Amino acid sequence: MTVIKTENLVKVYNSKHLPVRAVNNVSLEIEEGEFTAIVGPSGSGKTTLLNIIGGLDKPTEGKVTIADTDITGLSDSKLIDFRLKNIGFVFQAYNLIPVLTARENVNFIMLLQGRSQREMNERAEELLTQVGLSDKMDVRPNKLSGGQQQRVAVARALASHPRFILADEPTANLDSQSAMNLLDIMWKLNQEENITLVFSTHDQRVIDRARRVVTLVDGSIAKDEVREPVVPAQ
Amino acid sequence: MKTIFKISWRNVWRNKARSLVIILAIGFGLWGGIFATAFLNGVIQQMFDSGIKSHVSHIQIHHPEYDQERLTELYVDGYDEVEQFLSESDEVVAFSSRTIASGMFNTASMVSGVEVIGIDPTQEKLTTDLKAHLVEGEYFNGEFAHPVLIGKQLADKVKVDPGSRIVLTFQNMEGDITSAAFRVAGIYRTANSGIDERNVYIMRNEMEELLGSDGIVNEMAILLNHHEQSGEFREKLQQAFPDHEIRIWSEIAPELSFMTEFSGIAMLVLVIIILFAMAFGLLNTMLMTIFERTNELGVLMSVGMNKGRVFLMIMYETCFLVITGAVLGGVLGVITVMLTGSSGIDLTSLGGEVLMEYGIDTIVFPTLDRIFYLNLSLLVLVTAVAASVYPAWKALKLNPAEAVRKE
Numbered sequence: 001m002t003v004i005k006t007e008n009l010v011k012v013y014n015s016k017h018l019p020v021r022a023v024n025n026v027s028l029e030i031e032e033g034e035f036t037a038i039v040g041p042s043g044s045g046k047t048t049l050l051n052i053i054g055g056l057d058k059p060t061e062g063k064v065t066i067a068d069t070d071i072t073g074l075s076d077s078k079l080i081d082f083r084l085k086n087i088g089f090v091f092q093a094y095n096l097i098p099v100l101t102a103r104e105n106v107n108f109i110m111l112l113q114g115r116s117q118r119e120m121n122e123r124a125e126e127l128l129t130q131v132g133l134s135d136k137m138d139v140r141p142n143k144l145s146g147g148q149q150q151r152v153a154v155a156r157a158l159a160s161h162p163r164f165i166l167a168d169e170p171t172a173n174l175d176s177q178s179a180m181n182l183l184d185i186m187w188k189l190n191q192e193e194n195i196t197l198v199f200s201t202h203d204q205r206v207i208d209r210a211r212r213v214v215t216l217v218d219g220s221i222a223k224d225e226v227r228e229p230v231v232p233a234q
Numbered sequence: 235m236k237t238i239f240k241i242s243w244r245n246v247w248r249n250k251a252r253s254l255v256i257i258l259a260i261g262f263g264l265w266g267g268i269f270a271t272a273f274l275n276g277v278i279q280q281m282f283d284s285g286i287k288s289h290v291s292h293i294q295i296h297h298p299e300y301d302q303e304r305l306t307e308l309y310v311d312g313y314d315e316v317e318q319f320l321s322e323s324d325e326v327v328a329f330s331s332r333t334i335a336s337g338m339f340n341t342a343s344m345v346s347g348v349e350v351i352g353i354d355p356t357q358e359k360l361t362t363d364l365k366a367h368l369v370e371g372e373y374f375n376g377e378f379a380h381p382v383l384i385g386k387q388l389a390d391k392v393k394v395d396p397g398s399r400i401v402l403t404f405q406n407m408e409g410d411i412t413s414a415a416f417r418v419a420g421i422y423r424t425a426n427s428g429i430d431e432r433n434v435y436i437m438r439n440e441m442e443e444l445l446g447s448d449g450i451v452n453e454m455a456i457l458l459n460h461h462e463q464s465g466e467f468r469e470k471l472q473q474a475f476p477d478h479e480i481r482i483w484s485e486i487a488p489e490l491s492f493m494t495e496f497s498g499i500a501m502l503v504l505v506i507i508i509l510f511a512m513a514f515g516l517l518n519t520m521l522m523t524i525f526e527r528t529n530e531l532g533v534l535m536s537v538g539m540n541k542g543r544v545f546l547m548i549m550y551e552t553c554f555l556v557i558t559g560a561v562l563g564g565v566l567g568v569i570t571v572m573l574t575g576s577s578g579i580d581l582t583s584l585g586g587e588v589l590m591e592y593g594i595d596t597i598v599f600p601t602l603d604r605i606f607y608l609n610l611s612l613l614v615l616v617t618a619v620a621a622s623v624y625p626a627w628k629a630l631k632l633n634p635a636e637a638v639r640k641e
């Protein structure tokens with residue numbers, strides 16, 4: 001099943017001097033269960049593309065269909081609701097609410113969705129255990145390492161049972177050990193639970209883990225290849 | 235929503251120093267505001283009470299032409315019926331019937347123009363605080379044969395003491411000049427030095443004797459339970475005695491009603507200034523908070539926190555700051571007003587003598603109505619909500635895509 005479909009996406013930023021075509025005619029289909037890396041040099045349009053796919057930004061031209069919904073036509077408030085129900089986000093930084101514990105951060109999304117207290121507690125524990133933080137559930141983000149914070153973010157992204165997770169450079173602020181660790185967790189989720197993951201990265205070692213690698217250059221797809229990923233050592 | 239509430243409350247304490255600064259600013263601002271207002275109110279009430287109690291009373295009855303001419307012949311006809319009516323009215327605390335004549339106050343070497351007022355000592359004692367204002371000598375207690383009470387201002391001017399012999403001269407009802415010797419029994423001092431120089435009090439029966447006529451009452455001053463009853467009771471009186479001129483305190487002494495109105499406006503202005511300062515302080519703090527948290531707010535909106543909830547979160551945060559500050563300032567304010575209100579604040583060392591000239595007593599009792607506190611609380615809340623609207627709206631306007639990018 002196609003989860004994400006973009007058709008001739010164009011995003012032009014009207015900066016003062018020259019208009020910038022940050023995304024240029026991108027048509028892309030991502031199937032359920034794929035583990036896709038969006039790569040490319042700085043300024044190639046990775047963030048812009050992910051933001052449009054995630055419904056955080058509107059394309060100048062073209063359209064984005066998530067599952068069966070054309071999200072390009074949704075109003076701002078509809079989009080917020082759509083994101084809440086369908087998309088899990090992991091950002092490069094500032095993912096967590098600093099005043100809430102790891103568990104409360106994960107619960108927060110489910111709370112916004114109106115889940116029951118029992119369901120929330122069970123799921124939060126299950127997810128935090130899955131990302132290897134069973135002993136850090138009641139700790140606030142400032143007491144967690146960068147890698148641990150990103151793992152909480154992954155757990156939170158999963159909490160809402162999204163159709164897919166978008167992660168914009170989730171490892172950019174991490175040392176390579178933590179980066180690999182996060183990737184392993186994402187890989188495992190993909191393999192074992194068939195979670196669709198789309199992430200952008202600069203990091204070659206991270207790129208090596210992806211099955212599908214979409215390379216952007218100047219806002220256009222330069223290469224789109226599917227290959228055998230480097231599988232993490234068990 | 236409970237979680238939003240919890241997040242907001244914790245957010246308030248993320249930047250402890252900044253939150254404390256604004257909370258203390260609000261707290262001390264309100265404290266100062268409450269105290270200043272109470273002080274002002276205390277001064278005004280004191281001036282009002284002393285105005286009412288020293289001479290004006292709540293209602294005065296005269297002959298319709300008395301006010302222009304101020305002649306002794308213009309007296310309240312049938313004053314004893316009025317007295318009867320007053321003694322039977324529940325609203326009336328006390329009244330005093332006075333006989334008044336312009337005259338001269340003579341000592342062996344000095345003369346001063348005065349208003350000679352004949353009073354019933356018992357009535358007057360209950361109606362005004364003439365007796366309480368005595369600073370030397372005694373009230374009419376029979377120590378001297380023909381006692382007169384004079385003001386401090388006059389006593390100093392003509393240099394007399396209790397026990398001094400003086401002579402009062404005025405016209406009797408026939409139009410002849412009459413004089414009689416009196417002894418200064420006591421010297422009073424009110425907040426109004428003009429009165430202290432002009433008014434001298436003798437016993438009404440002695441005055442009537444000198445006037446050569448009975449039943450001459452030029453002025454009836456009435457003290458009611460509360461000044462707010464004045465208008466209504468005047469109507470009643472006027473119906474019963476349509477021929478007399480009956481005026482209430484605000485007509486007799488317009489400065490008193492101006493004073494109460496002015497104090498209301500001054501208090502309002504004071505409160506508004508403080509609330510404005512509070513609103514701008516809050517606005518500044520909240521805008522800073524939002525600016526610093528752009529990223530975080532962007533993430534929250536990205537992951538699906540809707541605008542209503544973002545708005546609520548910012549609003550709660552603002553209200554927490556205000557309420558914490560307001561409770562602090564309110565409690566301090568109420569305690570301060572209670573303490574100083576019962577002990578009074580002595581202004582003597584701050585040039586209280588000068589205040590005396592303006593009719594302000596040197597000890598001020600700060601005081602505020604309950605309704606003031608209630609209104610203030612409401613205004614503070616309204617200000618809090620108003621001050622949170624703009625920052626909250628700013629937060630809503632954040633574009634999540636831009637916000638999460640911002641470093």
Ligand SMILES: Nc1ncnc2c1ncn2[C@@H]1O[C@H](COP(=O)(O)OP(=O)(O)OP(=O)(O)O)[C@@H](O)[C@H]1O
Pocket residue numbers: 013014015020021022040041042043044045046047048049
């Ligand atoms: N708000 C904006 N206004 C104008 N130009 C912008 C804006 N946001 C991004 N751009 C431009 O769009 C282009 C693509 O930016 P984008 O952030 O998507 O690249 P990226 O591949 O994510 O880069 P990086 O690897 O550095 O994160 C860049 O040239 C950037 O300068």
Ligand SMILES: [Mg+2]
Pocket residue numbers: 046047048168169
């Ligand atoms: Mg980027």
